[in-house]
Amino acid sequence: MTDNKDxxxxxxxxxxxxxxxxKLAIVVPCFNEEEMLPITFDAxxxxxxxxxxxxxxxxxxxxxxxxxxxxxKTMELLREASEKREHICCISLSKNCGHQSALIAGLMTAKDxxxxxxxIDADLQDDTSVIEKMVDEYYAGAEIVYGVxxxxxxxxxxxxxxxxxxxxxxxxxxxxxxxNHADFRLMSSKALEELSRYNEKNLYIxxxxxxxxxxxxxxxxxxxxxxxxxxxxxxxxMMALALxxxxxxxxxxxxxxxxxxxxxxxxxxIAAVYAFISYFRGDTVPGWTSMILxxxxxxxxxxxxxxVIGEYIGRIYAEAKGRPLYCIETKLLEGAGxxxxxx
Ligand code: UDP
Ligand code: MG
Numbered sequence: 001m002t003d004n005k006d007x008x009x010x011x012x013x014x015x016x017x018x019x020x021x022x023k024l025a026i027v028v029p030c031f032n033e034e035e036m037l038p039i040t041f042d043a044x045x046x047x048x049x050x051x052x053x054x055x056x057x058x059x060x061x062x063x064x065x066x067x068x069x070x071x072x073k074t075m076e077l078l079r080e081a082s083e084k085r086e087h088i089c090c091i092s093l094s095k096n097c098g099h100q101s102a103l104i105a106g107l108m109t110a111k112d113x114x115x116x117x118x119x120i121d122a123d124l125q126d127d128t129s130v131i132e133k134m135v136d137e138y139y140a141g142a143e144i145v146y147g148v149x150x151x152x153x154x155x156x157x158x159x160x161x162x163x164x165x166x167x168x169x170x171x172x173x174x175x176x177x178x179x180n181h182a183d184f185r186l187m188s189s190k191a192l193e194e195l196s197r198y199n200e201k202n203l204y205i206x207x208x209x210x211x212x213x214x215x216x217x218x219x220x221x222x223x224x225x226x227x228x229x230x231x232x233x234x235x236x237x238m239m240a241l242a243l244x245x246x247x248x249x250x251x252x253x254x255x256x257x258x259x260x261x262x263x264x265x266x267x268x269x270i271a272a273v274y275a276f277i278s279y280f281r282g283d284t285v286p287g288w289t290s291m292i293l294x295x296x297x298x299x300x301x302x303x304x305x306x307x308v309i310g311e312y313i314g315r316i317y318a319e320a321k322g323r324p325l326y327c328i329e330t331k332l333l334e335g336a337g338x339x340x341x342x343x
Pocket of ligand 1: 028029030031032033068096097098099102120121122123125230231232233
C-alpha cells in the first residue's frame with residue numbers, strides 16, 4: 001500500500017513485526033479550540049516527529065485536524081498551521097455537526113491516505129505519550145488499539161459518576177463496549193475500511209468498533225484535566241450521545257415491554273383470586289370485582305400487544321441499519337485461479 005524505506009538496520013522498529021513502517025495520521029476533531037490549538041500542535045508534532053526520528057513511522061505521517069464548524073479563530077489557526085507547518089493538515093466542516101460526525105469525517109478522509117490512524121481530542125486530556133505504545137501494538141499485529149483510562153480522578157464528580165453509570169447501563173442492556181474507553185484509539189486502514197461499511201446516521205462510534213472483530217489491544221493511561229478552554233460537551237450533548245448509544249445498539253427496552261406485559265398478567269391472576277375471595281365474602285361494592293379484573297387484564301393484554309409490535313419494530317430497526325453481516329479478515333484465493341467464466 002505504501003512505498004517504504006529500508007529500515008532493516010534500525011532496532012527501534014519492532015523486530016517481530018512482519019508489518020512495514022506505517023504512514024500515521026493523527027485525527028483531531030476541533031470545535032472552538034482556539035485556546036488549545038497552539039499547545040496541541042506542539043505536543044502532537046513532538047510525538048509524531050519523535051516516532052519519525054526513531055523510524056517507527058514514515059516521514060510523510062501527518063496530523064489531520066477537523067474543524068467542526070467553529071465560530072472562534074480555530075479555522076484561522078488551522079489554515080495558518082496547514083500552510084506554514086510541516087505535517088499539519090486540516091479539513092473543515094460547513095457547520096457544527098457534532099464530535100462523532102467530525103471524527104468520522106476525519107477518519108474517512110485519513111483512511112485512503114494513511115495506513116493507520118489515531119484519533120484523539122484536541123484538549124490533550126488523553127496521554128499523547130501512549131500513541132507510540134499504540135503504534136507498537138499495531139506492529140505486534142493489532143488492527144485496533146483502545147486507549148483505556150486507568151482512572152477518572154481528574155474528571156469532576158458529576159462527569160465521573162454520570163459516565164460510569166452510563167457504561168454500566170450500556171452493559172446491562174447488552175451493548176458490548178470497552179469500559180473507560182472513549183474515542184482515543186488506533187485503527188488500521190483495514191479496520192477503517194470495514195467501519196466505512198456501517199452506514200449509520202445516529203453515530204456512536206465507540207459502540208461500532210467492537211462489532212468489527214479483528215485482533216485488538218489496549219493501552220492504559222491516566223486521563224489529565226483539560227489544559228485550556230472549557231468542555232465542548234455540555235450536559236445536553238452528553239445526554240444526546242448517551243441516548244444515541246442506547247437506541248443505536250439495544251432493542252432491550254422493546255423486549256422489556258413483553259416482560260412487563262407478562263408480569264402484569266401474572267398480577268392480574270393474583271388480583272383475580274383476591275377479587276373473587278372478596279366477592280364471595282361479600283366485602284365488595286357491586287361492580288368492583290368486574291372493574292378491577294378488567295383493569296388488570298386489559299393493562300396486561302395491551303402491554304403484551306405493544307411488546308409484540310416492539311419485537312417487529314426491533315427487527316425493522318436492525319434491517320434499516322443495514323449493518324454488514326460479516327467482515328473478512330484474510331483472503332487466500334490464489335488457489336482459485338484468475339480465470340473464470342463470467343456469470
Ligand atoms: N468537539 C467537536 N464538536 C463538538 C463538540 C466537541 O469536534 O460539537 C471536539 C472538541 O473540540 C474536542 C473533542 O470533541 O476535541 C471532545 O470534546 P471535549 O474535550 O470538550 O469533551 P469532554 O472531554 O469535556 O467530554
Ligand atoms: Mg475533553
